[in-house]
Amino acid sequence: MLFLQMTISLTEENYIKAIFNLSNSNNIGVSTNSLSNHLKNKASSVTDMLKKLADKKLIHYKKYKGVLLTPKGEKIAINIIRKHRLWEVFLMEKLNFSWDQVHDIAEQLEHIKSDELIKRLDNFLGKPTLDPHGDPIPNEKGKFNEIKSMPLNECKILKEIIFIGVKNHTISFLKYLTSIGLGIGDRFRIEAINNFDNSYQIKVKKNNLVFLSNDLASNILVKIKNE
């Protein structure tokens, strides 16, 4: 049995990435026009490429109906995003670029083909889980750390949650967090959710229970630990 390694062109990679980025969590297909706008190509060119990607089983495509990535296509998209974000970390942390300079360069670097390179780059950077813009970096298996702001829509009472950042960067907010004993990197569990005002009671490691108002909770970024 012979397995041929399907090659994916740079252009195809860009279409796959665009489809991924334009996909909503609701499973509504991405329209030809939105891809056309996003990629700055004519809609007719998009249609041509969609046929090609469908032939390669990277997308589900029904004429006039918009597209979604297949699992195979999604894996490719996530890998490109992983590479993009790791390179952004490299550019900012090692080469001291500012956040507004890195995108265009990472856009080129994300297409470099070498799994070993990305493995080593990941290690070199200390296996970061967030890029400099605060976007999550999927791991080698394509798994994203779930980074959300509270309130969490699912029941996460049982899982360990890590406090990884804030939306509101005012000094007073940061001081308040410190005063209640919540620092970046702290792990906690939700002990109770008060349905009346959507406030939380959380237990920070080695500390007492802490009360979080919904307003406060919605300004912190958390990561739900990968299983």
Added chain:
Amino acid sequence: MLFLQMTISLTEENYIKAIFNLSNSNNIGVSTNSLSNHLKNKASSVTDMLKKLADKKLIHYKKYKGVLLTPKGEKIAINIIRKHRLWEVFLMEKLNFSWDQVHDIAEQLEHIKSDELIKRLDNFLGKPTLDPHGDPIPNEKGKFNEIKSMPLNECKILKEIIFIGVKNHTISFLKYLTSIGLGIGDRFRIEAINNFDNSYQIKVKKNNLVFLSNDLASNILVKIKNE
């Protein structure tokens, strides 16, 4: 007055690099066939591209006569080589790749377009002048450090010379160099060349005169300081 930035495709870059690498120091044009072999393209394809590069004033091309790079073309070639070698240093020194793994990856990375990136990478790596294979890395202006093994064919008596490496890596050779007071990084001047046996007398900084046999001299790598 409007200056249009000429864009050079990846393919064109590879042709320019190939022409540079196949050019001898004697000014004999590179043949279509040698490019065809080197690039693994048919000779007819090479001819097509040569016409295109000539239109862009990147090469001097006369039908049936072979090609040479114009100063403009050479500048581009040297910049690609600079990028390639800097990335190789990065891959080996920062990501711990072995020398046989880096070429293919650097072959991709050399085409990333960003002057600022290369400037910062160069700094990050400590502005190296040699890549891991011992090949010289041209500086930002495209100037190569002259790295040669002795005997030097030109008269370099007056210039300061830096001892930067050895061809022969045996312990006994290295021990001998140490014993005569010559270590890597040492600067010296040639004080005399003995025409009879092509041996040298050199003056190492702050030391006495040292005698170098031709045999010994031809096993050390030196850099003639850029003016």
Added chain:
DNA sequence: TTAAATTTTTAGACTTACCTAAATTTATTT
């Protein structure tokens, strides 16, 4: 629910970078 507007696809063409086969030029031999 039919007409109008919008979206998407089809059809046909262009450019880049490649190919094969044939023609031409240059180099080598006798």
Added chain:
DNA sequence: AAATAAATTTAGGTAAGTCTAAAAATTTAA
């Protein structure tokens, strides 16, 4: 200096990825 061999170019064709213009399907609105 012909004749042959080798190198190079020309001519015509292909695939990828784009385009414009026109046709078809879908959606929106009267």
